[in-house]
Amino acid sequence: MDQKLGPVETYLSGMERDLAETLSPQASEEVLRELRDHLEESVRHHTALGHSRTEAEWLAVQGFGERAEVSGAVKDVHCPDRWSGRAIAAAGVLTLGPVLVDLFSDATSIFHATDYRHEAMVIVPALIMLGLLYPFAKAGKMVSRPLTAICFSALILWTVAGGFLRGVPVYLTSYGAGYTVPKFAAYRAMREDQRQLAHKKRVLEDFQQRLAASVGGGQDPMAPVPFSYKVAEKTGYDPLLEHAGSAEVARKMWRENSGEWIEMLTGTVEGLTRNEEYWRAIQTTRWPNSVIAQAPLKMTLFAHWLLALLGLNAIGVAISNRRPQRKVRA
Amino acid sequence: MAFRGDLEALVLGVLQEGPLHGYEIAKRIREKSDALIRIGEGQLYPCLHRLEQSGFIQAEWLLQEGKPSRKVYSLTESGGSEVEERRRTWEKFAAGVNSVLAPPKPARGQG
Helix, strand or coil, rough: CCCCCHHHHHHHHHHHHHHHHHHHHHHHHHHHHHHHHHHHHHHHHHCCCCCCHHHHHHHHHHCCCCCHHHHHHHHHCCCHHHHHHHHHHHHHHHHHHHHHHHHHHHHHHHHHHCCCCHHHHHHHHHHHHHHHHHHHHHHHCCCCCHHHHHHHHHHHHHHHHHHHHHHHHHHHHHHHHHHHHHHHHHHHHHHHHHHHHHHHHHHHHHHHHHHHHHHHCCCCCCCCCCCCCCHHHCCCCHHHHHHHCHHHHHHHHHHHHHHHHHHHHHHHHHHHHHHHHHHHHHHCCCCCCCCCHHHHHHHHHHHHHHHHHHHHHHHHHHHHHHCCCCCCCC | CCCCCCHHHHHHHHHCCCCCCCCHHHHHHHHHCCCCCCCCHHHHHHHHHHHHCCCEEEEEEEEEECCHHHHHEEEEHHHHHHHHCCCCCCCCHHHHHHHCCCCCCCCCCCC
């Protein structure tokens, strides 16, 4: 059976609908409870003055003021940041996909990885963060906006820097940047090692030619030899001569040290060759194995986790604020 | 009169007497001003919540036997200082208005 609501209940029902747009159920319930208490008190006062119940309710509602004004003012006090909450929620949604992909990737790699510490570096802090954020989500409260803003800004910067350095549009996703930056660093290190290796190889070749010349035919080791490297070809630059200061000293040094120098150079070339193989391995491996190369990657994933959890929190708050309220009991 | 800015001061003023329920605050303001000031009761709650967020007042749900619990508001320490500050501001403002509205002094040599 339909029961017609009195003026106070009609007023409160409308107020409940207004507040449900923005306030959490708990906050809305508390405000309505307080307003009901006030209106009931006012009704009692008017009834004591001799008015009927209905008249008293009308007078109480009139004294309370326009519903839209009151609910607007209440919302302004309790929920001034609802749009920033939505923005944070959108940011969180944008990061959820990559994080889920990463989760899957980490979960599958656990069965193959030899070092579980890499997985623990992400999963353990993420679980701690989840535990810290849970009370906020449960209470329907937003977590610190500055923290979210800092995290999101860092991620954007990271993304732009990664995409710019790599110059590949696909890396403009923040997840891609996690690979780009460490890989770009590895790429630069490899190029530097390659340059060094080429130089050392040319010097070694030159020394070996000199040694062969001096041992084999009793020729002057300081006689011009056909340098293979570009600078020497153009300028006649001789590193040994420059180091010794004069041809005489250079000859003496050569006689005494050439064996050791060649041995040392050979070692350097071998080391640089190993480095090149290492860098090439990093370039071609999806997951860099070096701890140094892992660190920025893990930091990015860590930031993703944090942002995603903050986003989830914001989504939870937004959903709970939009949830239909229980009807006000008559 | 525009009470938007002064409503907070009025609320803080009546709470100096002790903890009060929202309806009692509105009633006390009306009574103390000889019914000169009638606030829109609905506007009282946003004001109370704002003052609570500012830390000038604190709210507490009081359990009542056989009745629904009631929320009562009381002044905090910083709220007490705030009342003093607002009173001084108001006195300055009132003194300024009084000076402007005061009847002109009779000119010398008249009479």
